[in-house]
Every structure is written in structure tokens, then in C-alpha cells.
Amino acid sequence: MGSISFSSPSMNKAEGIPYFTPANNAGAAANPESPDTPTLFRPLQIRNVTLKNRVIVAPMCMYSAESDPTSPAVGAFTDYHIAHLGHLATKGVGLVITEAVAVQPNGRISPNDAGLWQEGTESEQFKGLRRVVNFAHSQGAKIAIQLAHAGRKASTVSPWLASQRNKRSVKADESVGGWPSNVVGPSGGEEHIWASDDQFWAPRELTTDEVEEIVRAFARSAELSVKAGVDVIEIHGAHGYLIHQFLSPVTNQRTDKYGGNFENRIRIVSEVAAAIRDVIPTGMPLLLRISATEWLEKQNVAAQTGSWDLDSSIELAKRLPDLGIDFLDVSSGGNHKDQRIEPHTNYQIDLAGQIRSKIHADGQKTLVGAVGFITEAESARDIVQGAEEAHANEAMLSGQEPKADAVLMARQFLREPEWVLNAAKKLGVKISVPFQFARGLL
Template sequence: MGSHAFRSPPIVKAQGLPYFTPANNAGGAFNPEDPNTPTLFRPLRIRDVTLKNRVIVAPMCTYSAESDPSSPAVGALTDFHVAHLGHFAVKGVGLIIIEATAVQANGRISPNDSGLWQEGTDSEQFKGLRRIVDFAHSQGAKIGIQLAHAGRKASTVSPWLASQAKKRGIKADESVGGWPSNVVGPSGGEEHIWAPGDQFWPPREISTAEVEELVQAFARSAELAVKAGVDVIEIHGAHGYLIHQFLSPVTNRRTDKYGGSFENRIRIVAEVTTAIRAVIPTGMPLLLRISGTDWLEKEAVATQTGSWDMPSSIKLAKMLPDLGVDFLDVSSGGNHKDQRIEPHSNYQIDLAGQIRREIRAANQKTLVGAVGFITEAESARNIVQGAEQEAQANEQILSGQDPKADAVLMARQFLREPEWVLTAAKTLGVKVLLPWQFARGLL
């Protein structure tokens, strides 16, 4: 790293761990004396939580938890997850969001998904989460958890098994810990199977009472996550999982209070966010991930039922301050087999930028995250540049050069390059603190 590192504070023992490791509490943080540091490496404050930079590890399902429903460790995070998520913390990331974590047992995508539905702080699920939180904190990273329910995409086997069979999905039955009779969606029946063929289970329609219980399940999991020490909570409302299924009229054909009008379809978001906000500290950030669009605008199915599109997302985004949501994580798609996506380097970043402009034009301050195909330091820098200065950002809005987002989220790039934050700092000429254990090799 050479000239791109600066003197670290004195070595002290990390707190909260039963073994010695030096606290890397500023690894990846910038030199505050350098006025030319780009926004990407400047802090981001969300309520009472301050991220040391604006680089976030997005949730990545790893399908590596215990699947035996009779095991007390079912759904619990393991040593694999400590190693997988922990090395991002060591190498300077501002925030790590733990993979989609089911709030109910039938909310897992696969039997090997992580979960946080077991009550009490002595459960294996709670203890597994606590270990990861403690380690991330010892290395100076903030840690979040994405709470989720897979809905009609549930009870499938791990994707590598599906890929061996050359299928997009394979149904997991009881013999491998699946729950074929308890796959749920806002609407039920064969016509609401996620994909054609025999690769997914037909969902049954979740009852009104079960939706109300689901809302409380999100709150209970959030409360446990707070006790485990997480810094932020993210609600998964994207990629065709249960909340997204409720949002979109393509997959929500209900006639009760959770279906029909826009207000009814977003009711589950309003109730989940309100329930979570009631049980987490006032100063804790609440994030929401959505699919900005179903990518169905030109498809026949959308002309019949309507779809979730950008105007829908913008309308929802403007409601978030009243719901206690601080940060909108903008992804897209995943809700219907007929989606037409033409991926390119900026396709989701542009969605985030459009939503952010609309939010700022409404004089709201909800933060926006961009995700998708972000791999290079320069592009990440450009996405957020200037976002920390609202006056400057407002001027840029008028000139059409406003920031696209307030932070960037990356997933697969961190699998390829776990030290991305440190190499990005070198590329951009930013002086950052280095983790003690790696400093000799990086200087």
C-alpha cells in the first residue's frame, strides 16, 4: 500500500472475545486530515450508527447451515460464517449485512438457510449470530442482518445441487428437511408456482391471521438480533420473496386487507417496519431492500394485472420516513418468469439514482444504496461522490449530475476480492488504516 497507509493508533486488545486479537477498530478508515478523500471513504451516519466508509457487503446466501429439523442447531450460523463474514470485517468494510435470515422455519429458501426464529438467547441460532457480531465489532466493522421470508420460493435444495441437475431449482421434500405442504404465498395454487415445470412447489395462500403472525415474527427476530448486538436491521422486500410477492399485483391476487389496492399491497411493509421499529432502539438504523421494478412493463402479464414498477417504488419510497425506514437498498427483478432484464453496468444503479432524485425533490433525506455490477473503485467512487454534502448534492441535482446513491453494496465482487476496500483505497490514492495482522504485507 506504500504511501496509501498512515500511522495507526496504539495496539489494544479487542473487547468481547475470549481470545486475543488486536482491535482493528479503524481498519479501512480514511485519514481525516486529507481534504481530498472521496465520499466513498468518508463516514456515513445513519441515526446513531456511523459507518467508517460507504462500502457495504450485501447479503449473500451461502446455504451452509444445519438442515436437520430435529437438530437444535438447525438454521444456526456456523464457523464457516465466522470465517466467510469475518475476513470482510478484518479488511476494512464499513458494514456487513448477514445473509437472508428466515424469521420462520418455512421462510427459508432451502433447508440449509440461516434462521432466527428460535426464541431465547440460549438457542444455537442466537449464539451463532452473537459470535459473528462480536468478531465483526472486534475488527471495527458494523454488522447488520437481513430478515426475510422466501414465500413461494421456499423449500428448494441448495443451488449447487440444482446446478448439478442442470435445473434452476429442485424441490426439497421431507426427506431432506423440506416442507412441501407449508410453502406459502400471498396467493396460492399451481398458477402461482415461481417457475414452470416440477422444480418448485405450488404455494398455498397464507391466511390473514398467518400474515399477522408473520409480522410479529419479524419483530421477534429483530428483537433477538438487537440482543445479539447487531448494528442495523434490513428487511428483505426484493427478489420475488414473500414481501415482494405481496407488493406486486402479479403475485398478489388477494381480496383481504393485504391485496388489491396499492395501499393494501404495501400494508405488509408498513406493518413489518412499524413492528420492528417498536422493538429496536431509537438510534438503530432500519433498512429496506426492494426490487425497483419487476421488469414486466412490456409483458402481457403486466397488462392483465399490473406489476411492481418504478412509479410504485417511488411512491413507496416517499412513505418510508413515516414508517421509520432510514435507508432504501435498491435492487430489481426476481418475481416473475417473464421478466425482461437487459443487464449492463449501470442498470440497477440508474434505478437507485432515479429514486434518490425523487426522494430529494420531495425534500426527504432517506438514504439510498446502489447494488449490482459494481466492481471497480472508480465507478463506486462516482456513484456516491458528493452525497455527504446535501447543499452540494442539491446543486448537482439541478445540473443533472447528482450522486446516484449514498452508499454502494457489493456481494460477488467480495467473493472474488475480499480485500476490495484496501485495493480500492490504493487505486484512488486514499490513505487508510490497515488491519494489524495484514499491514506488513500491504505496506
């Protein structure tokens, strides 16, 4: 009589963690080269990193890090972040992007935000990040860190505390770990408060030397991220945070090398990208998230100063290869209280599609990600279908030009952490599943 032989569980142990779990790789298509496999479940190559599918977890602030500025663990990822991000990695996403991680203490949105400004690999911030990275890798997912600075939108309390007062935001003062005297922006003064009704602090204007130090801070955090094992780095240049504030003439009234014309306003992006590229491996992907438009085109403020709009984003996108940026993560809005957004299912996806179409028409192959109101498997499939080079001709013949090369989702994963597994089932794609969940999924 024959017998069935099982390998010792230790032979399948995932690396990098001090306890046993089999090395999982959920979400990978069983036959990715099959013509029946939709692009959504085909691998995506970005420099030397290959994502097993084109589903990306967009950054989501959790406001769950230590806030006590005297604690060595201030700003560090905790067990909560392992549970939150690790669960999504277990359920089959191709890439997990962490929440915004501040490169300086005053770059946090709230005192409870994550940071990576502490020096050295023995810091609590570094060790917390490495634990999250190692667990994500044990589940077969790639992980990115989003490096950020909140600028004038900093030093507020967590949103659920604000909601208890029926406000969008509430200022955080020193009593709760805030830094009201060190909220900064490209331009300063009461006229540059993000929103009125006593919800945000007035920023002070950064000096030129301070801007240059912020550029170096991005590089230091990137270097630590590499040491922690991160696969991908994303620069946060969207949603009215510091880099976006520099890009926009609405919030950037500077007269030095970082203000004025388009070239000067995008200088911080080029310098941050160059500084990061200098300290990360050549094969590591670098992403940039932008707000493709501020939704101010018909508002008085734009008539006075101009605004950051779709044409501005297209012009920036055309320069990304020279900046060493491989992937453009396209969002929108967040830089001025007068923005007028009329959300509908494809309102940001169409922006991504327009940028991708324009740069491809110029022969540029920067990858583009779409985000916003993506909830259904069929819509995610259609956004990226045919995006890979091998299917370019087929896509053109069918008249269905892809809107993006990957989809990013955030809130849908809060509602449905197993979205990738469910999407594969809906689309008839056979994928791998985590060993521990197999009895309930197969």
C-alpha cells in the first residue's frame, strides 16, 4: 500500500519571524500566463520588484501609534499595525503600502501618527517597521512605506475625537503631545490656515535651510526603510500635505528657489526623489502619490493665484523618468477648503486614465495607479485590463485602453479584508490561498 509523505513543518517556515508560520503566498494566480487570466491577476514588474498581482493597499492613517513625546516608542508601529497590515498581506494583496510615515516629528498629522525620524536600527521606530515588514514578507506580500510630511495640516487630534465634537478636525496642543508653534508650510500666517473655525493651526513659513533639511530627512528615512527590508518607497505628494503645498501656487507664495514658477514649485519633488535615489538600491521602485487636481478650477482662489490642476500633473508626470520615479499614484484634492468635488464612481480613475494616455502618447512608460471608489472585482479588472505590454495590441483593437496599471484600495479593505480572494472567485481565477485559511476558502 502506498503512503503519503508530508514534509516537516519547519521546512516550510517563513523567514524573518521568530515563530512558526508556513511561508504563504496567497493571491498568486495558478496560471498567470494563461489568456484567461485577467490582467488584474498578472504579475507587475517595477524595476527589480515583481508584484504577484495588481491589487495594492493604499495608505490608511490609523492614528494608533504612541503619542507621548518622551516615550522611546513615540511614532513606532505596534502590534496593532502588524494585525492590521499583516492581515491584508495574508489575504493576498500584491503590495501593502503603510500609512503615512512622518520623516520629522512635526510632520505627523496627529501625535498618534507613525514616524521614522529616530536614528539607528536599534530605535523603536525602526524595530516596529521591521516587524511589520517581516510579517508581510512571511505572507508573500511586498510592502512599501509612504514617507510624508503633513506641513500645515499637522498637530491635530485623531478624527474620531474630532467627530465627538461634530468637527472635521480639532487642534492638538502640547497637553496631548501636539506642537502648535512648529506647524510649518511653504508659506505662513493666518491666511494659510488649512480650514477656519479653529480647527487647524496657522503655519509658520519654512526657511530655505529648513526645506533643504526636510529633503535630507526624506533620504534618512528612506535609508532606514531599506535596512528594515521595505521593498518599495512612496513619496506622499498629495492631499494638501507638505509636498502638495509646495506644488500648488495656492499654498506656495515663496520667493526663493522653492517658490514662484512651475520649475521652482516642483523642485522639492525632484530634490526629494534624487536624495532618496542616492540612498536606495538601483532596483528598488520609487512611487509618487499626487493629487491630480485640487478641484479649484472655477473658484476665486484659483483665479487669483492659479492652482494645481490636471495639466500641471501631466507636465510633472512627463518628468518622472528623469527623476527616477517609476509609478504615479493618482489621487486628488485636499489642499484648499474651497475645493468643489463631485464624486462619482470613476472621478479619480478618469484622471489616472487621462494622465496615462498622455504620457503613453509621448512614448513614456511610467506606471500609473488608480484609486477611489473601487469596490467591485469587475470594475477593478476593467481598469487595468490589457495594461501589460503583451496585451497592448489586443487592448487597442478592442478599443478598451487601460486606465491604469494597478488599482489601489483603502476603505474597501476595511469593509472586506479578503477582497482579493473574493475577487478571484468572482472572476473565475484560481489563486493560491493561505495555508491556515484553506479549509474555509477552498
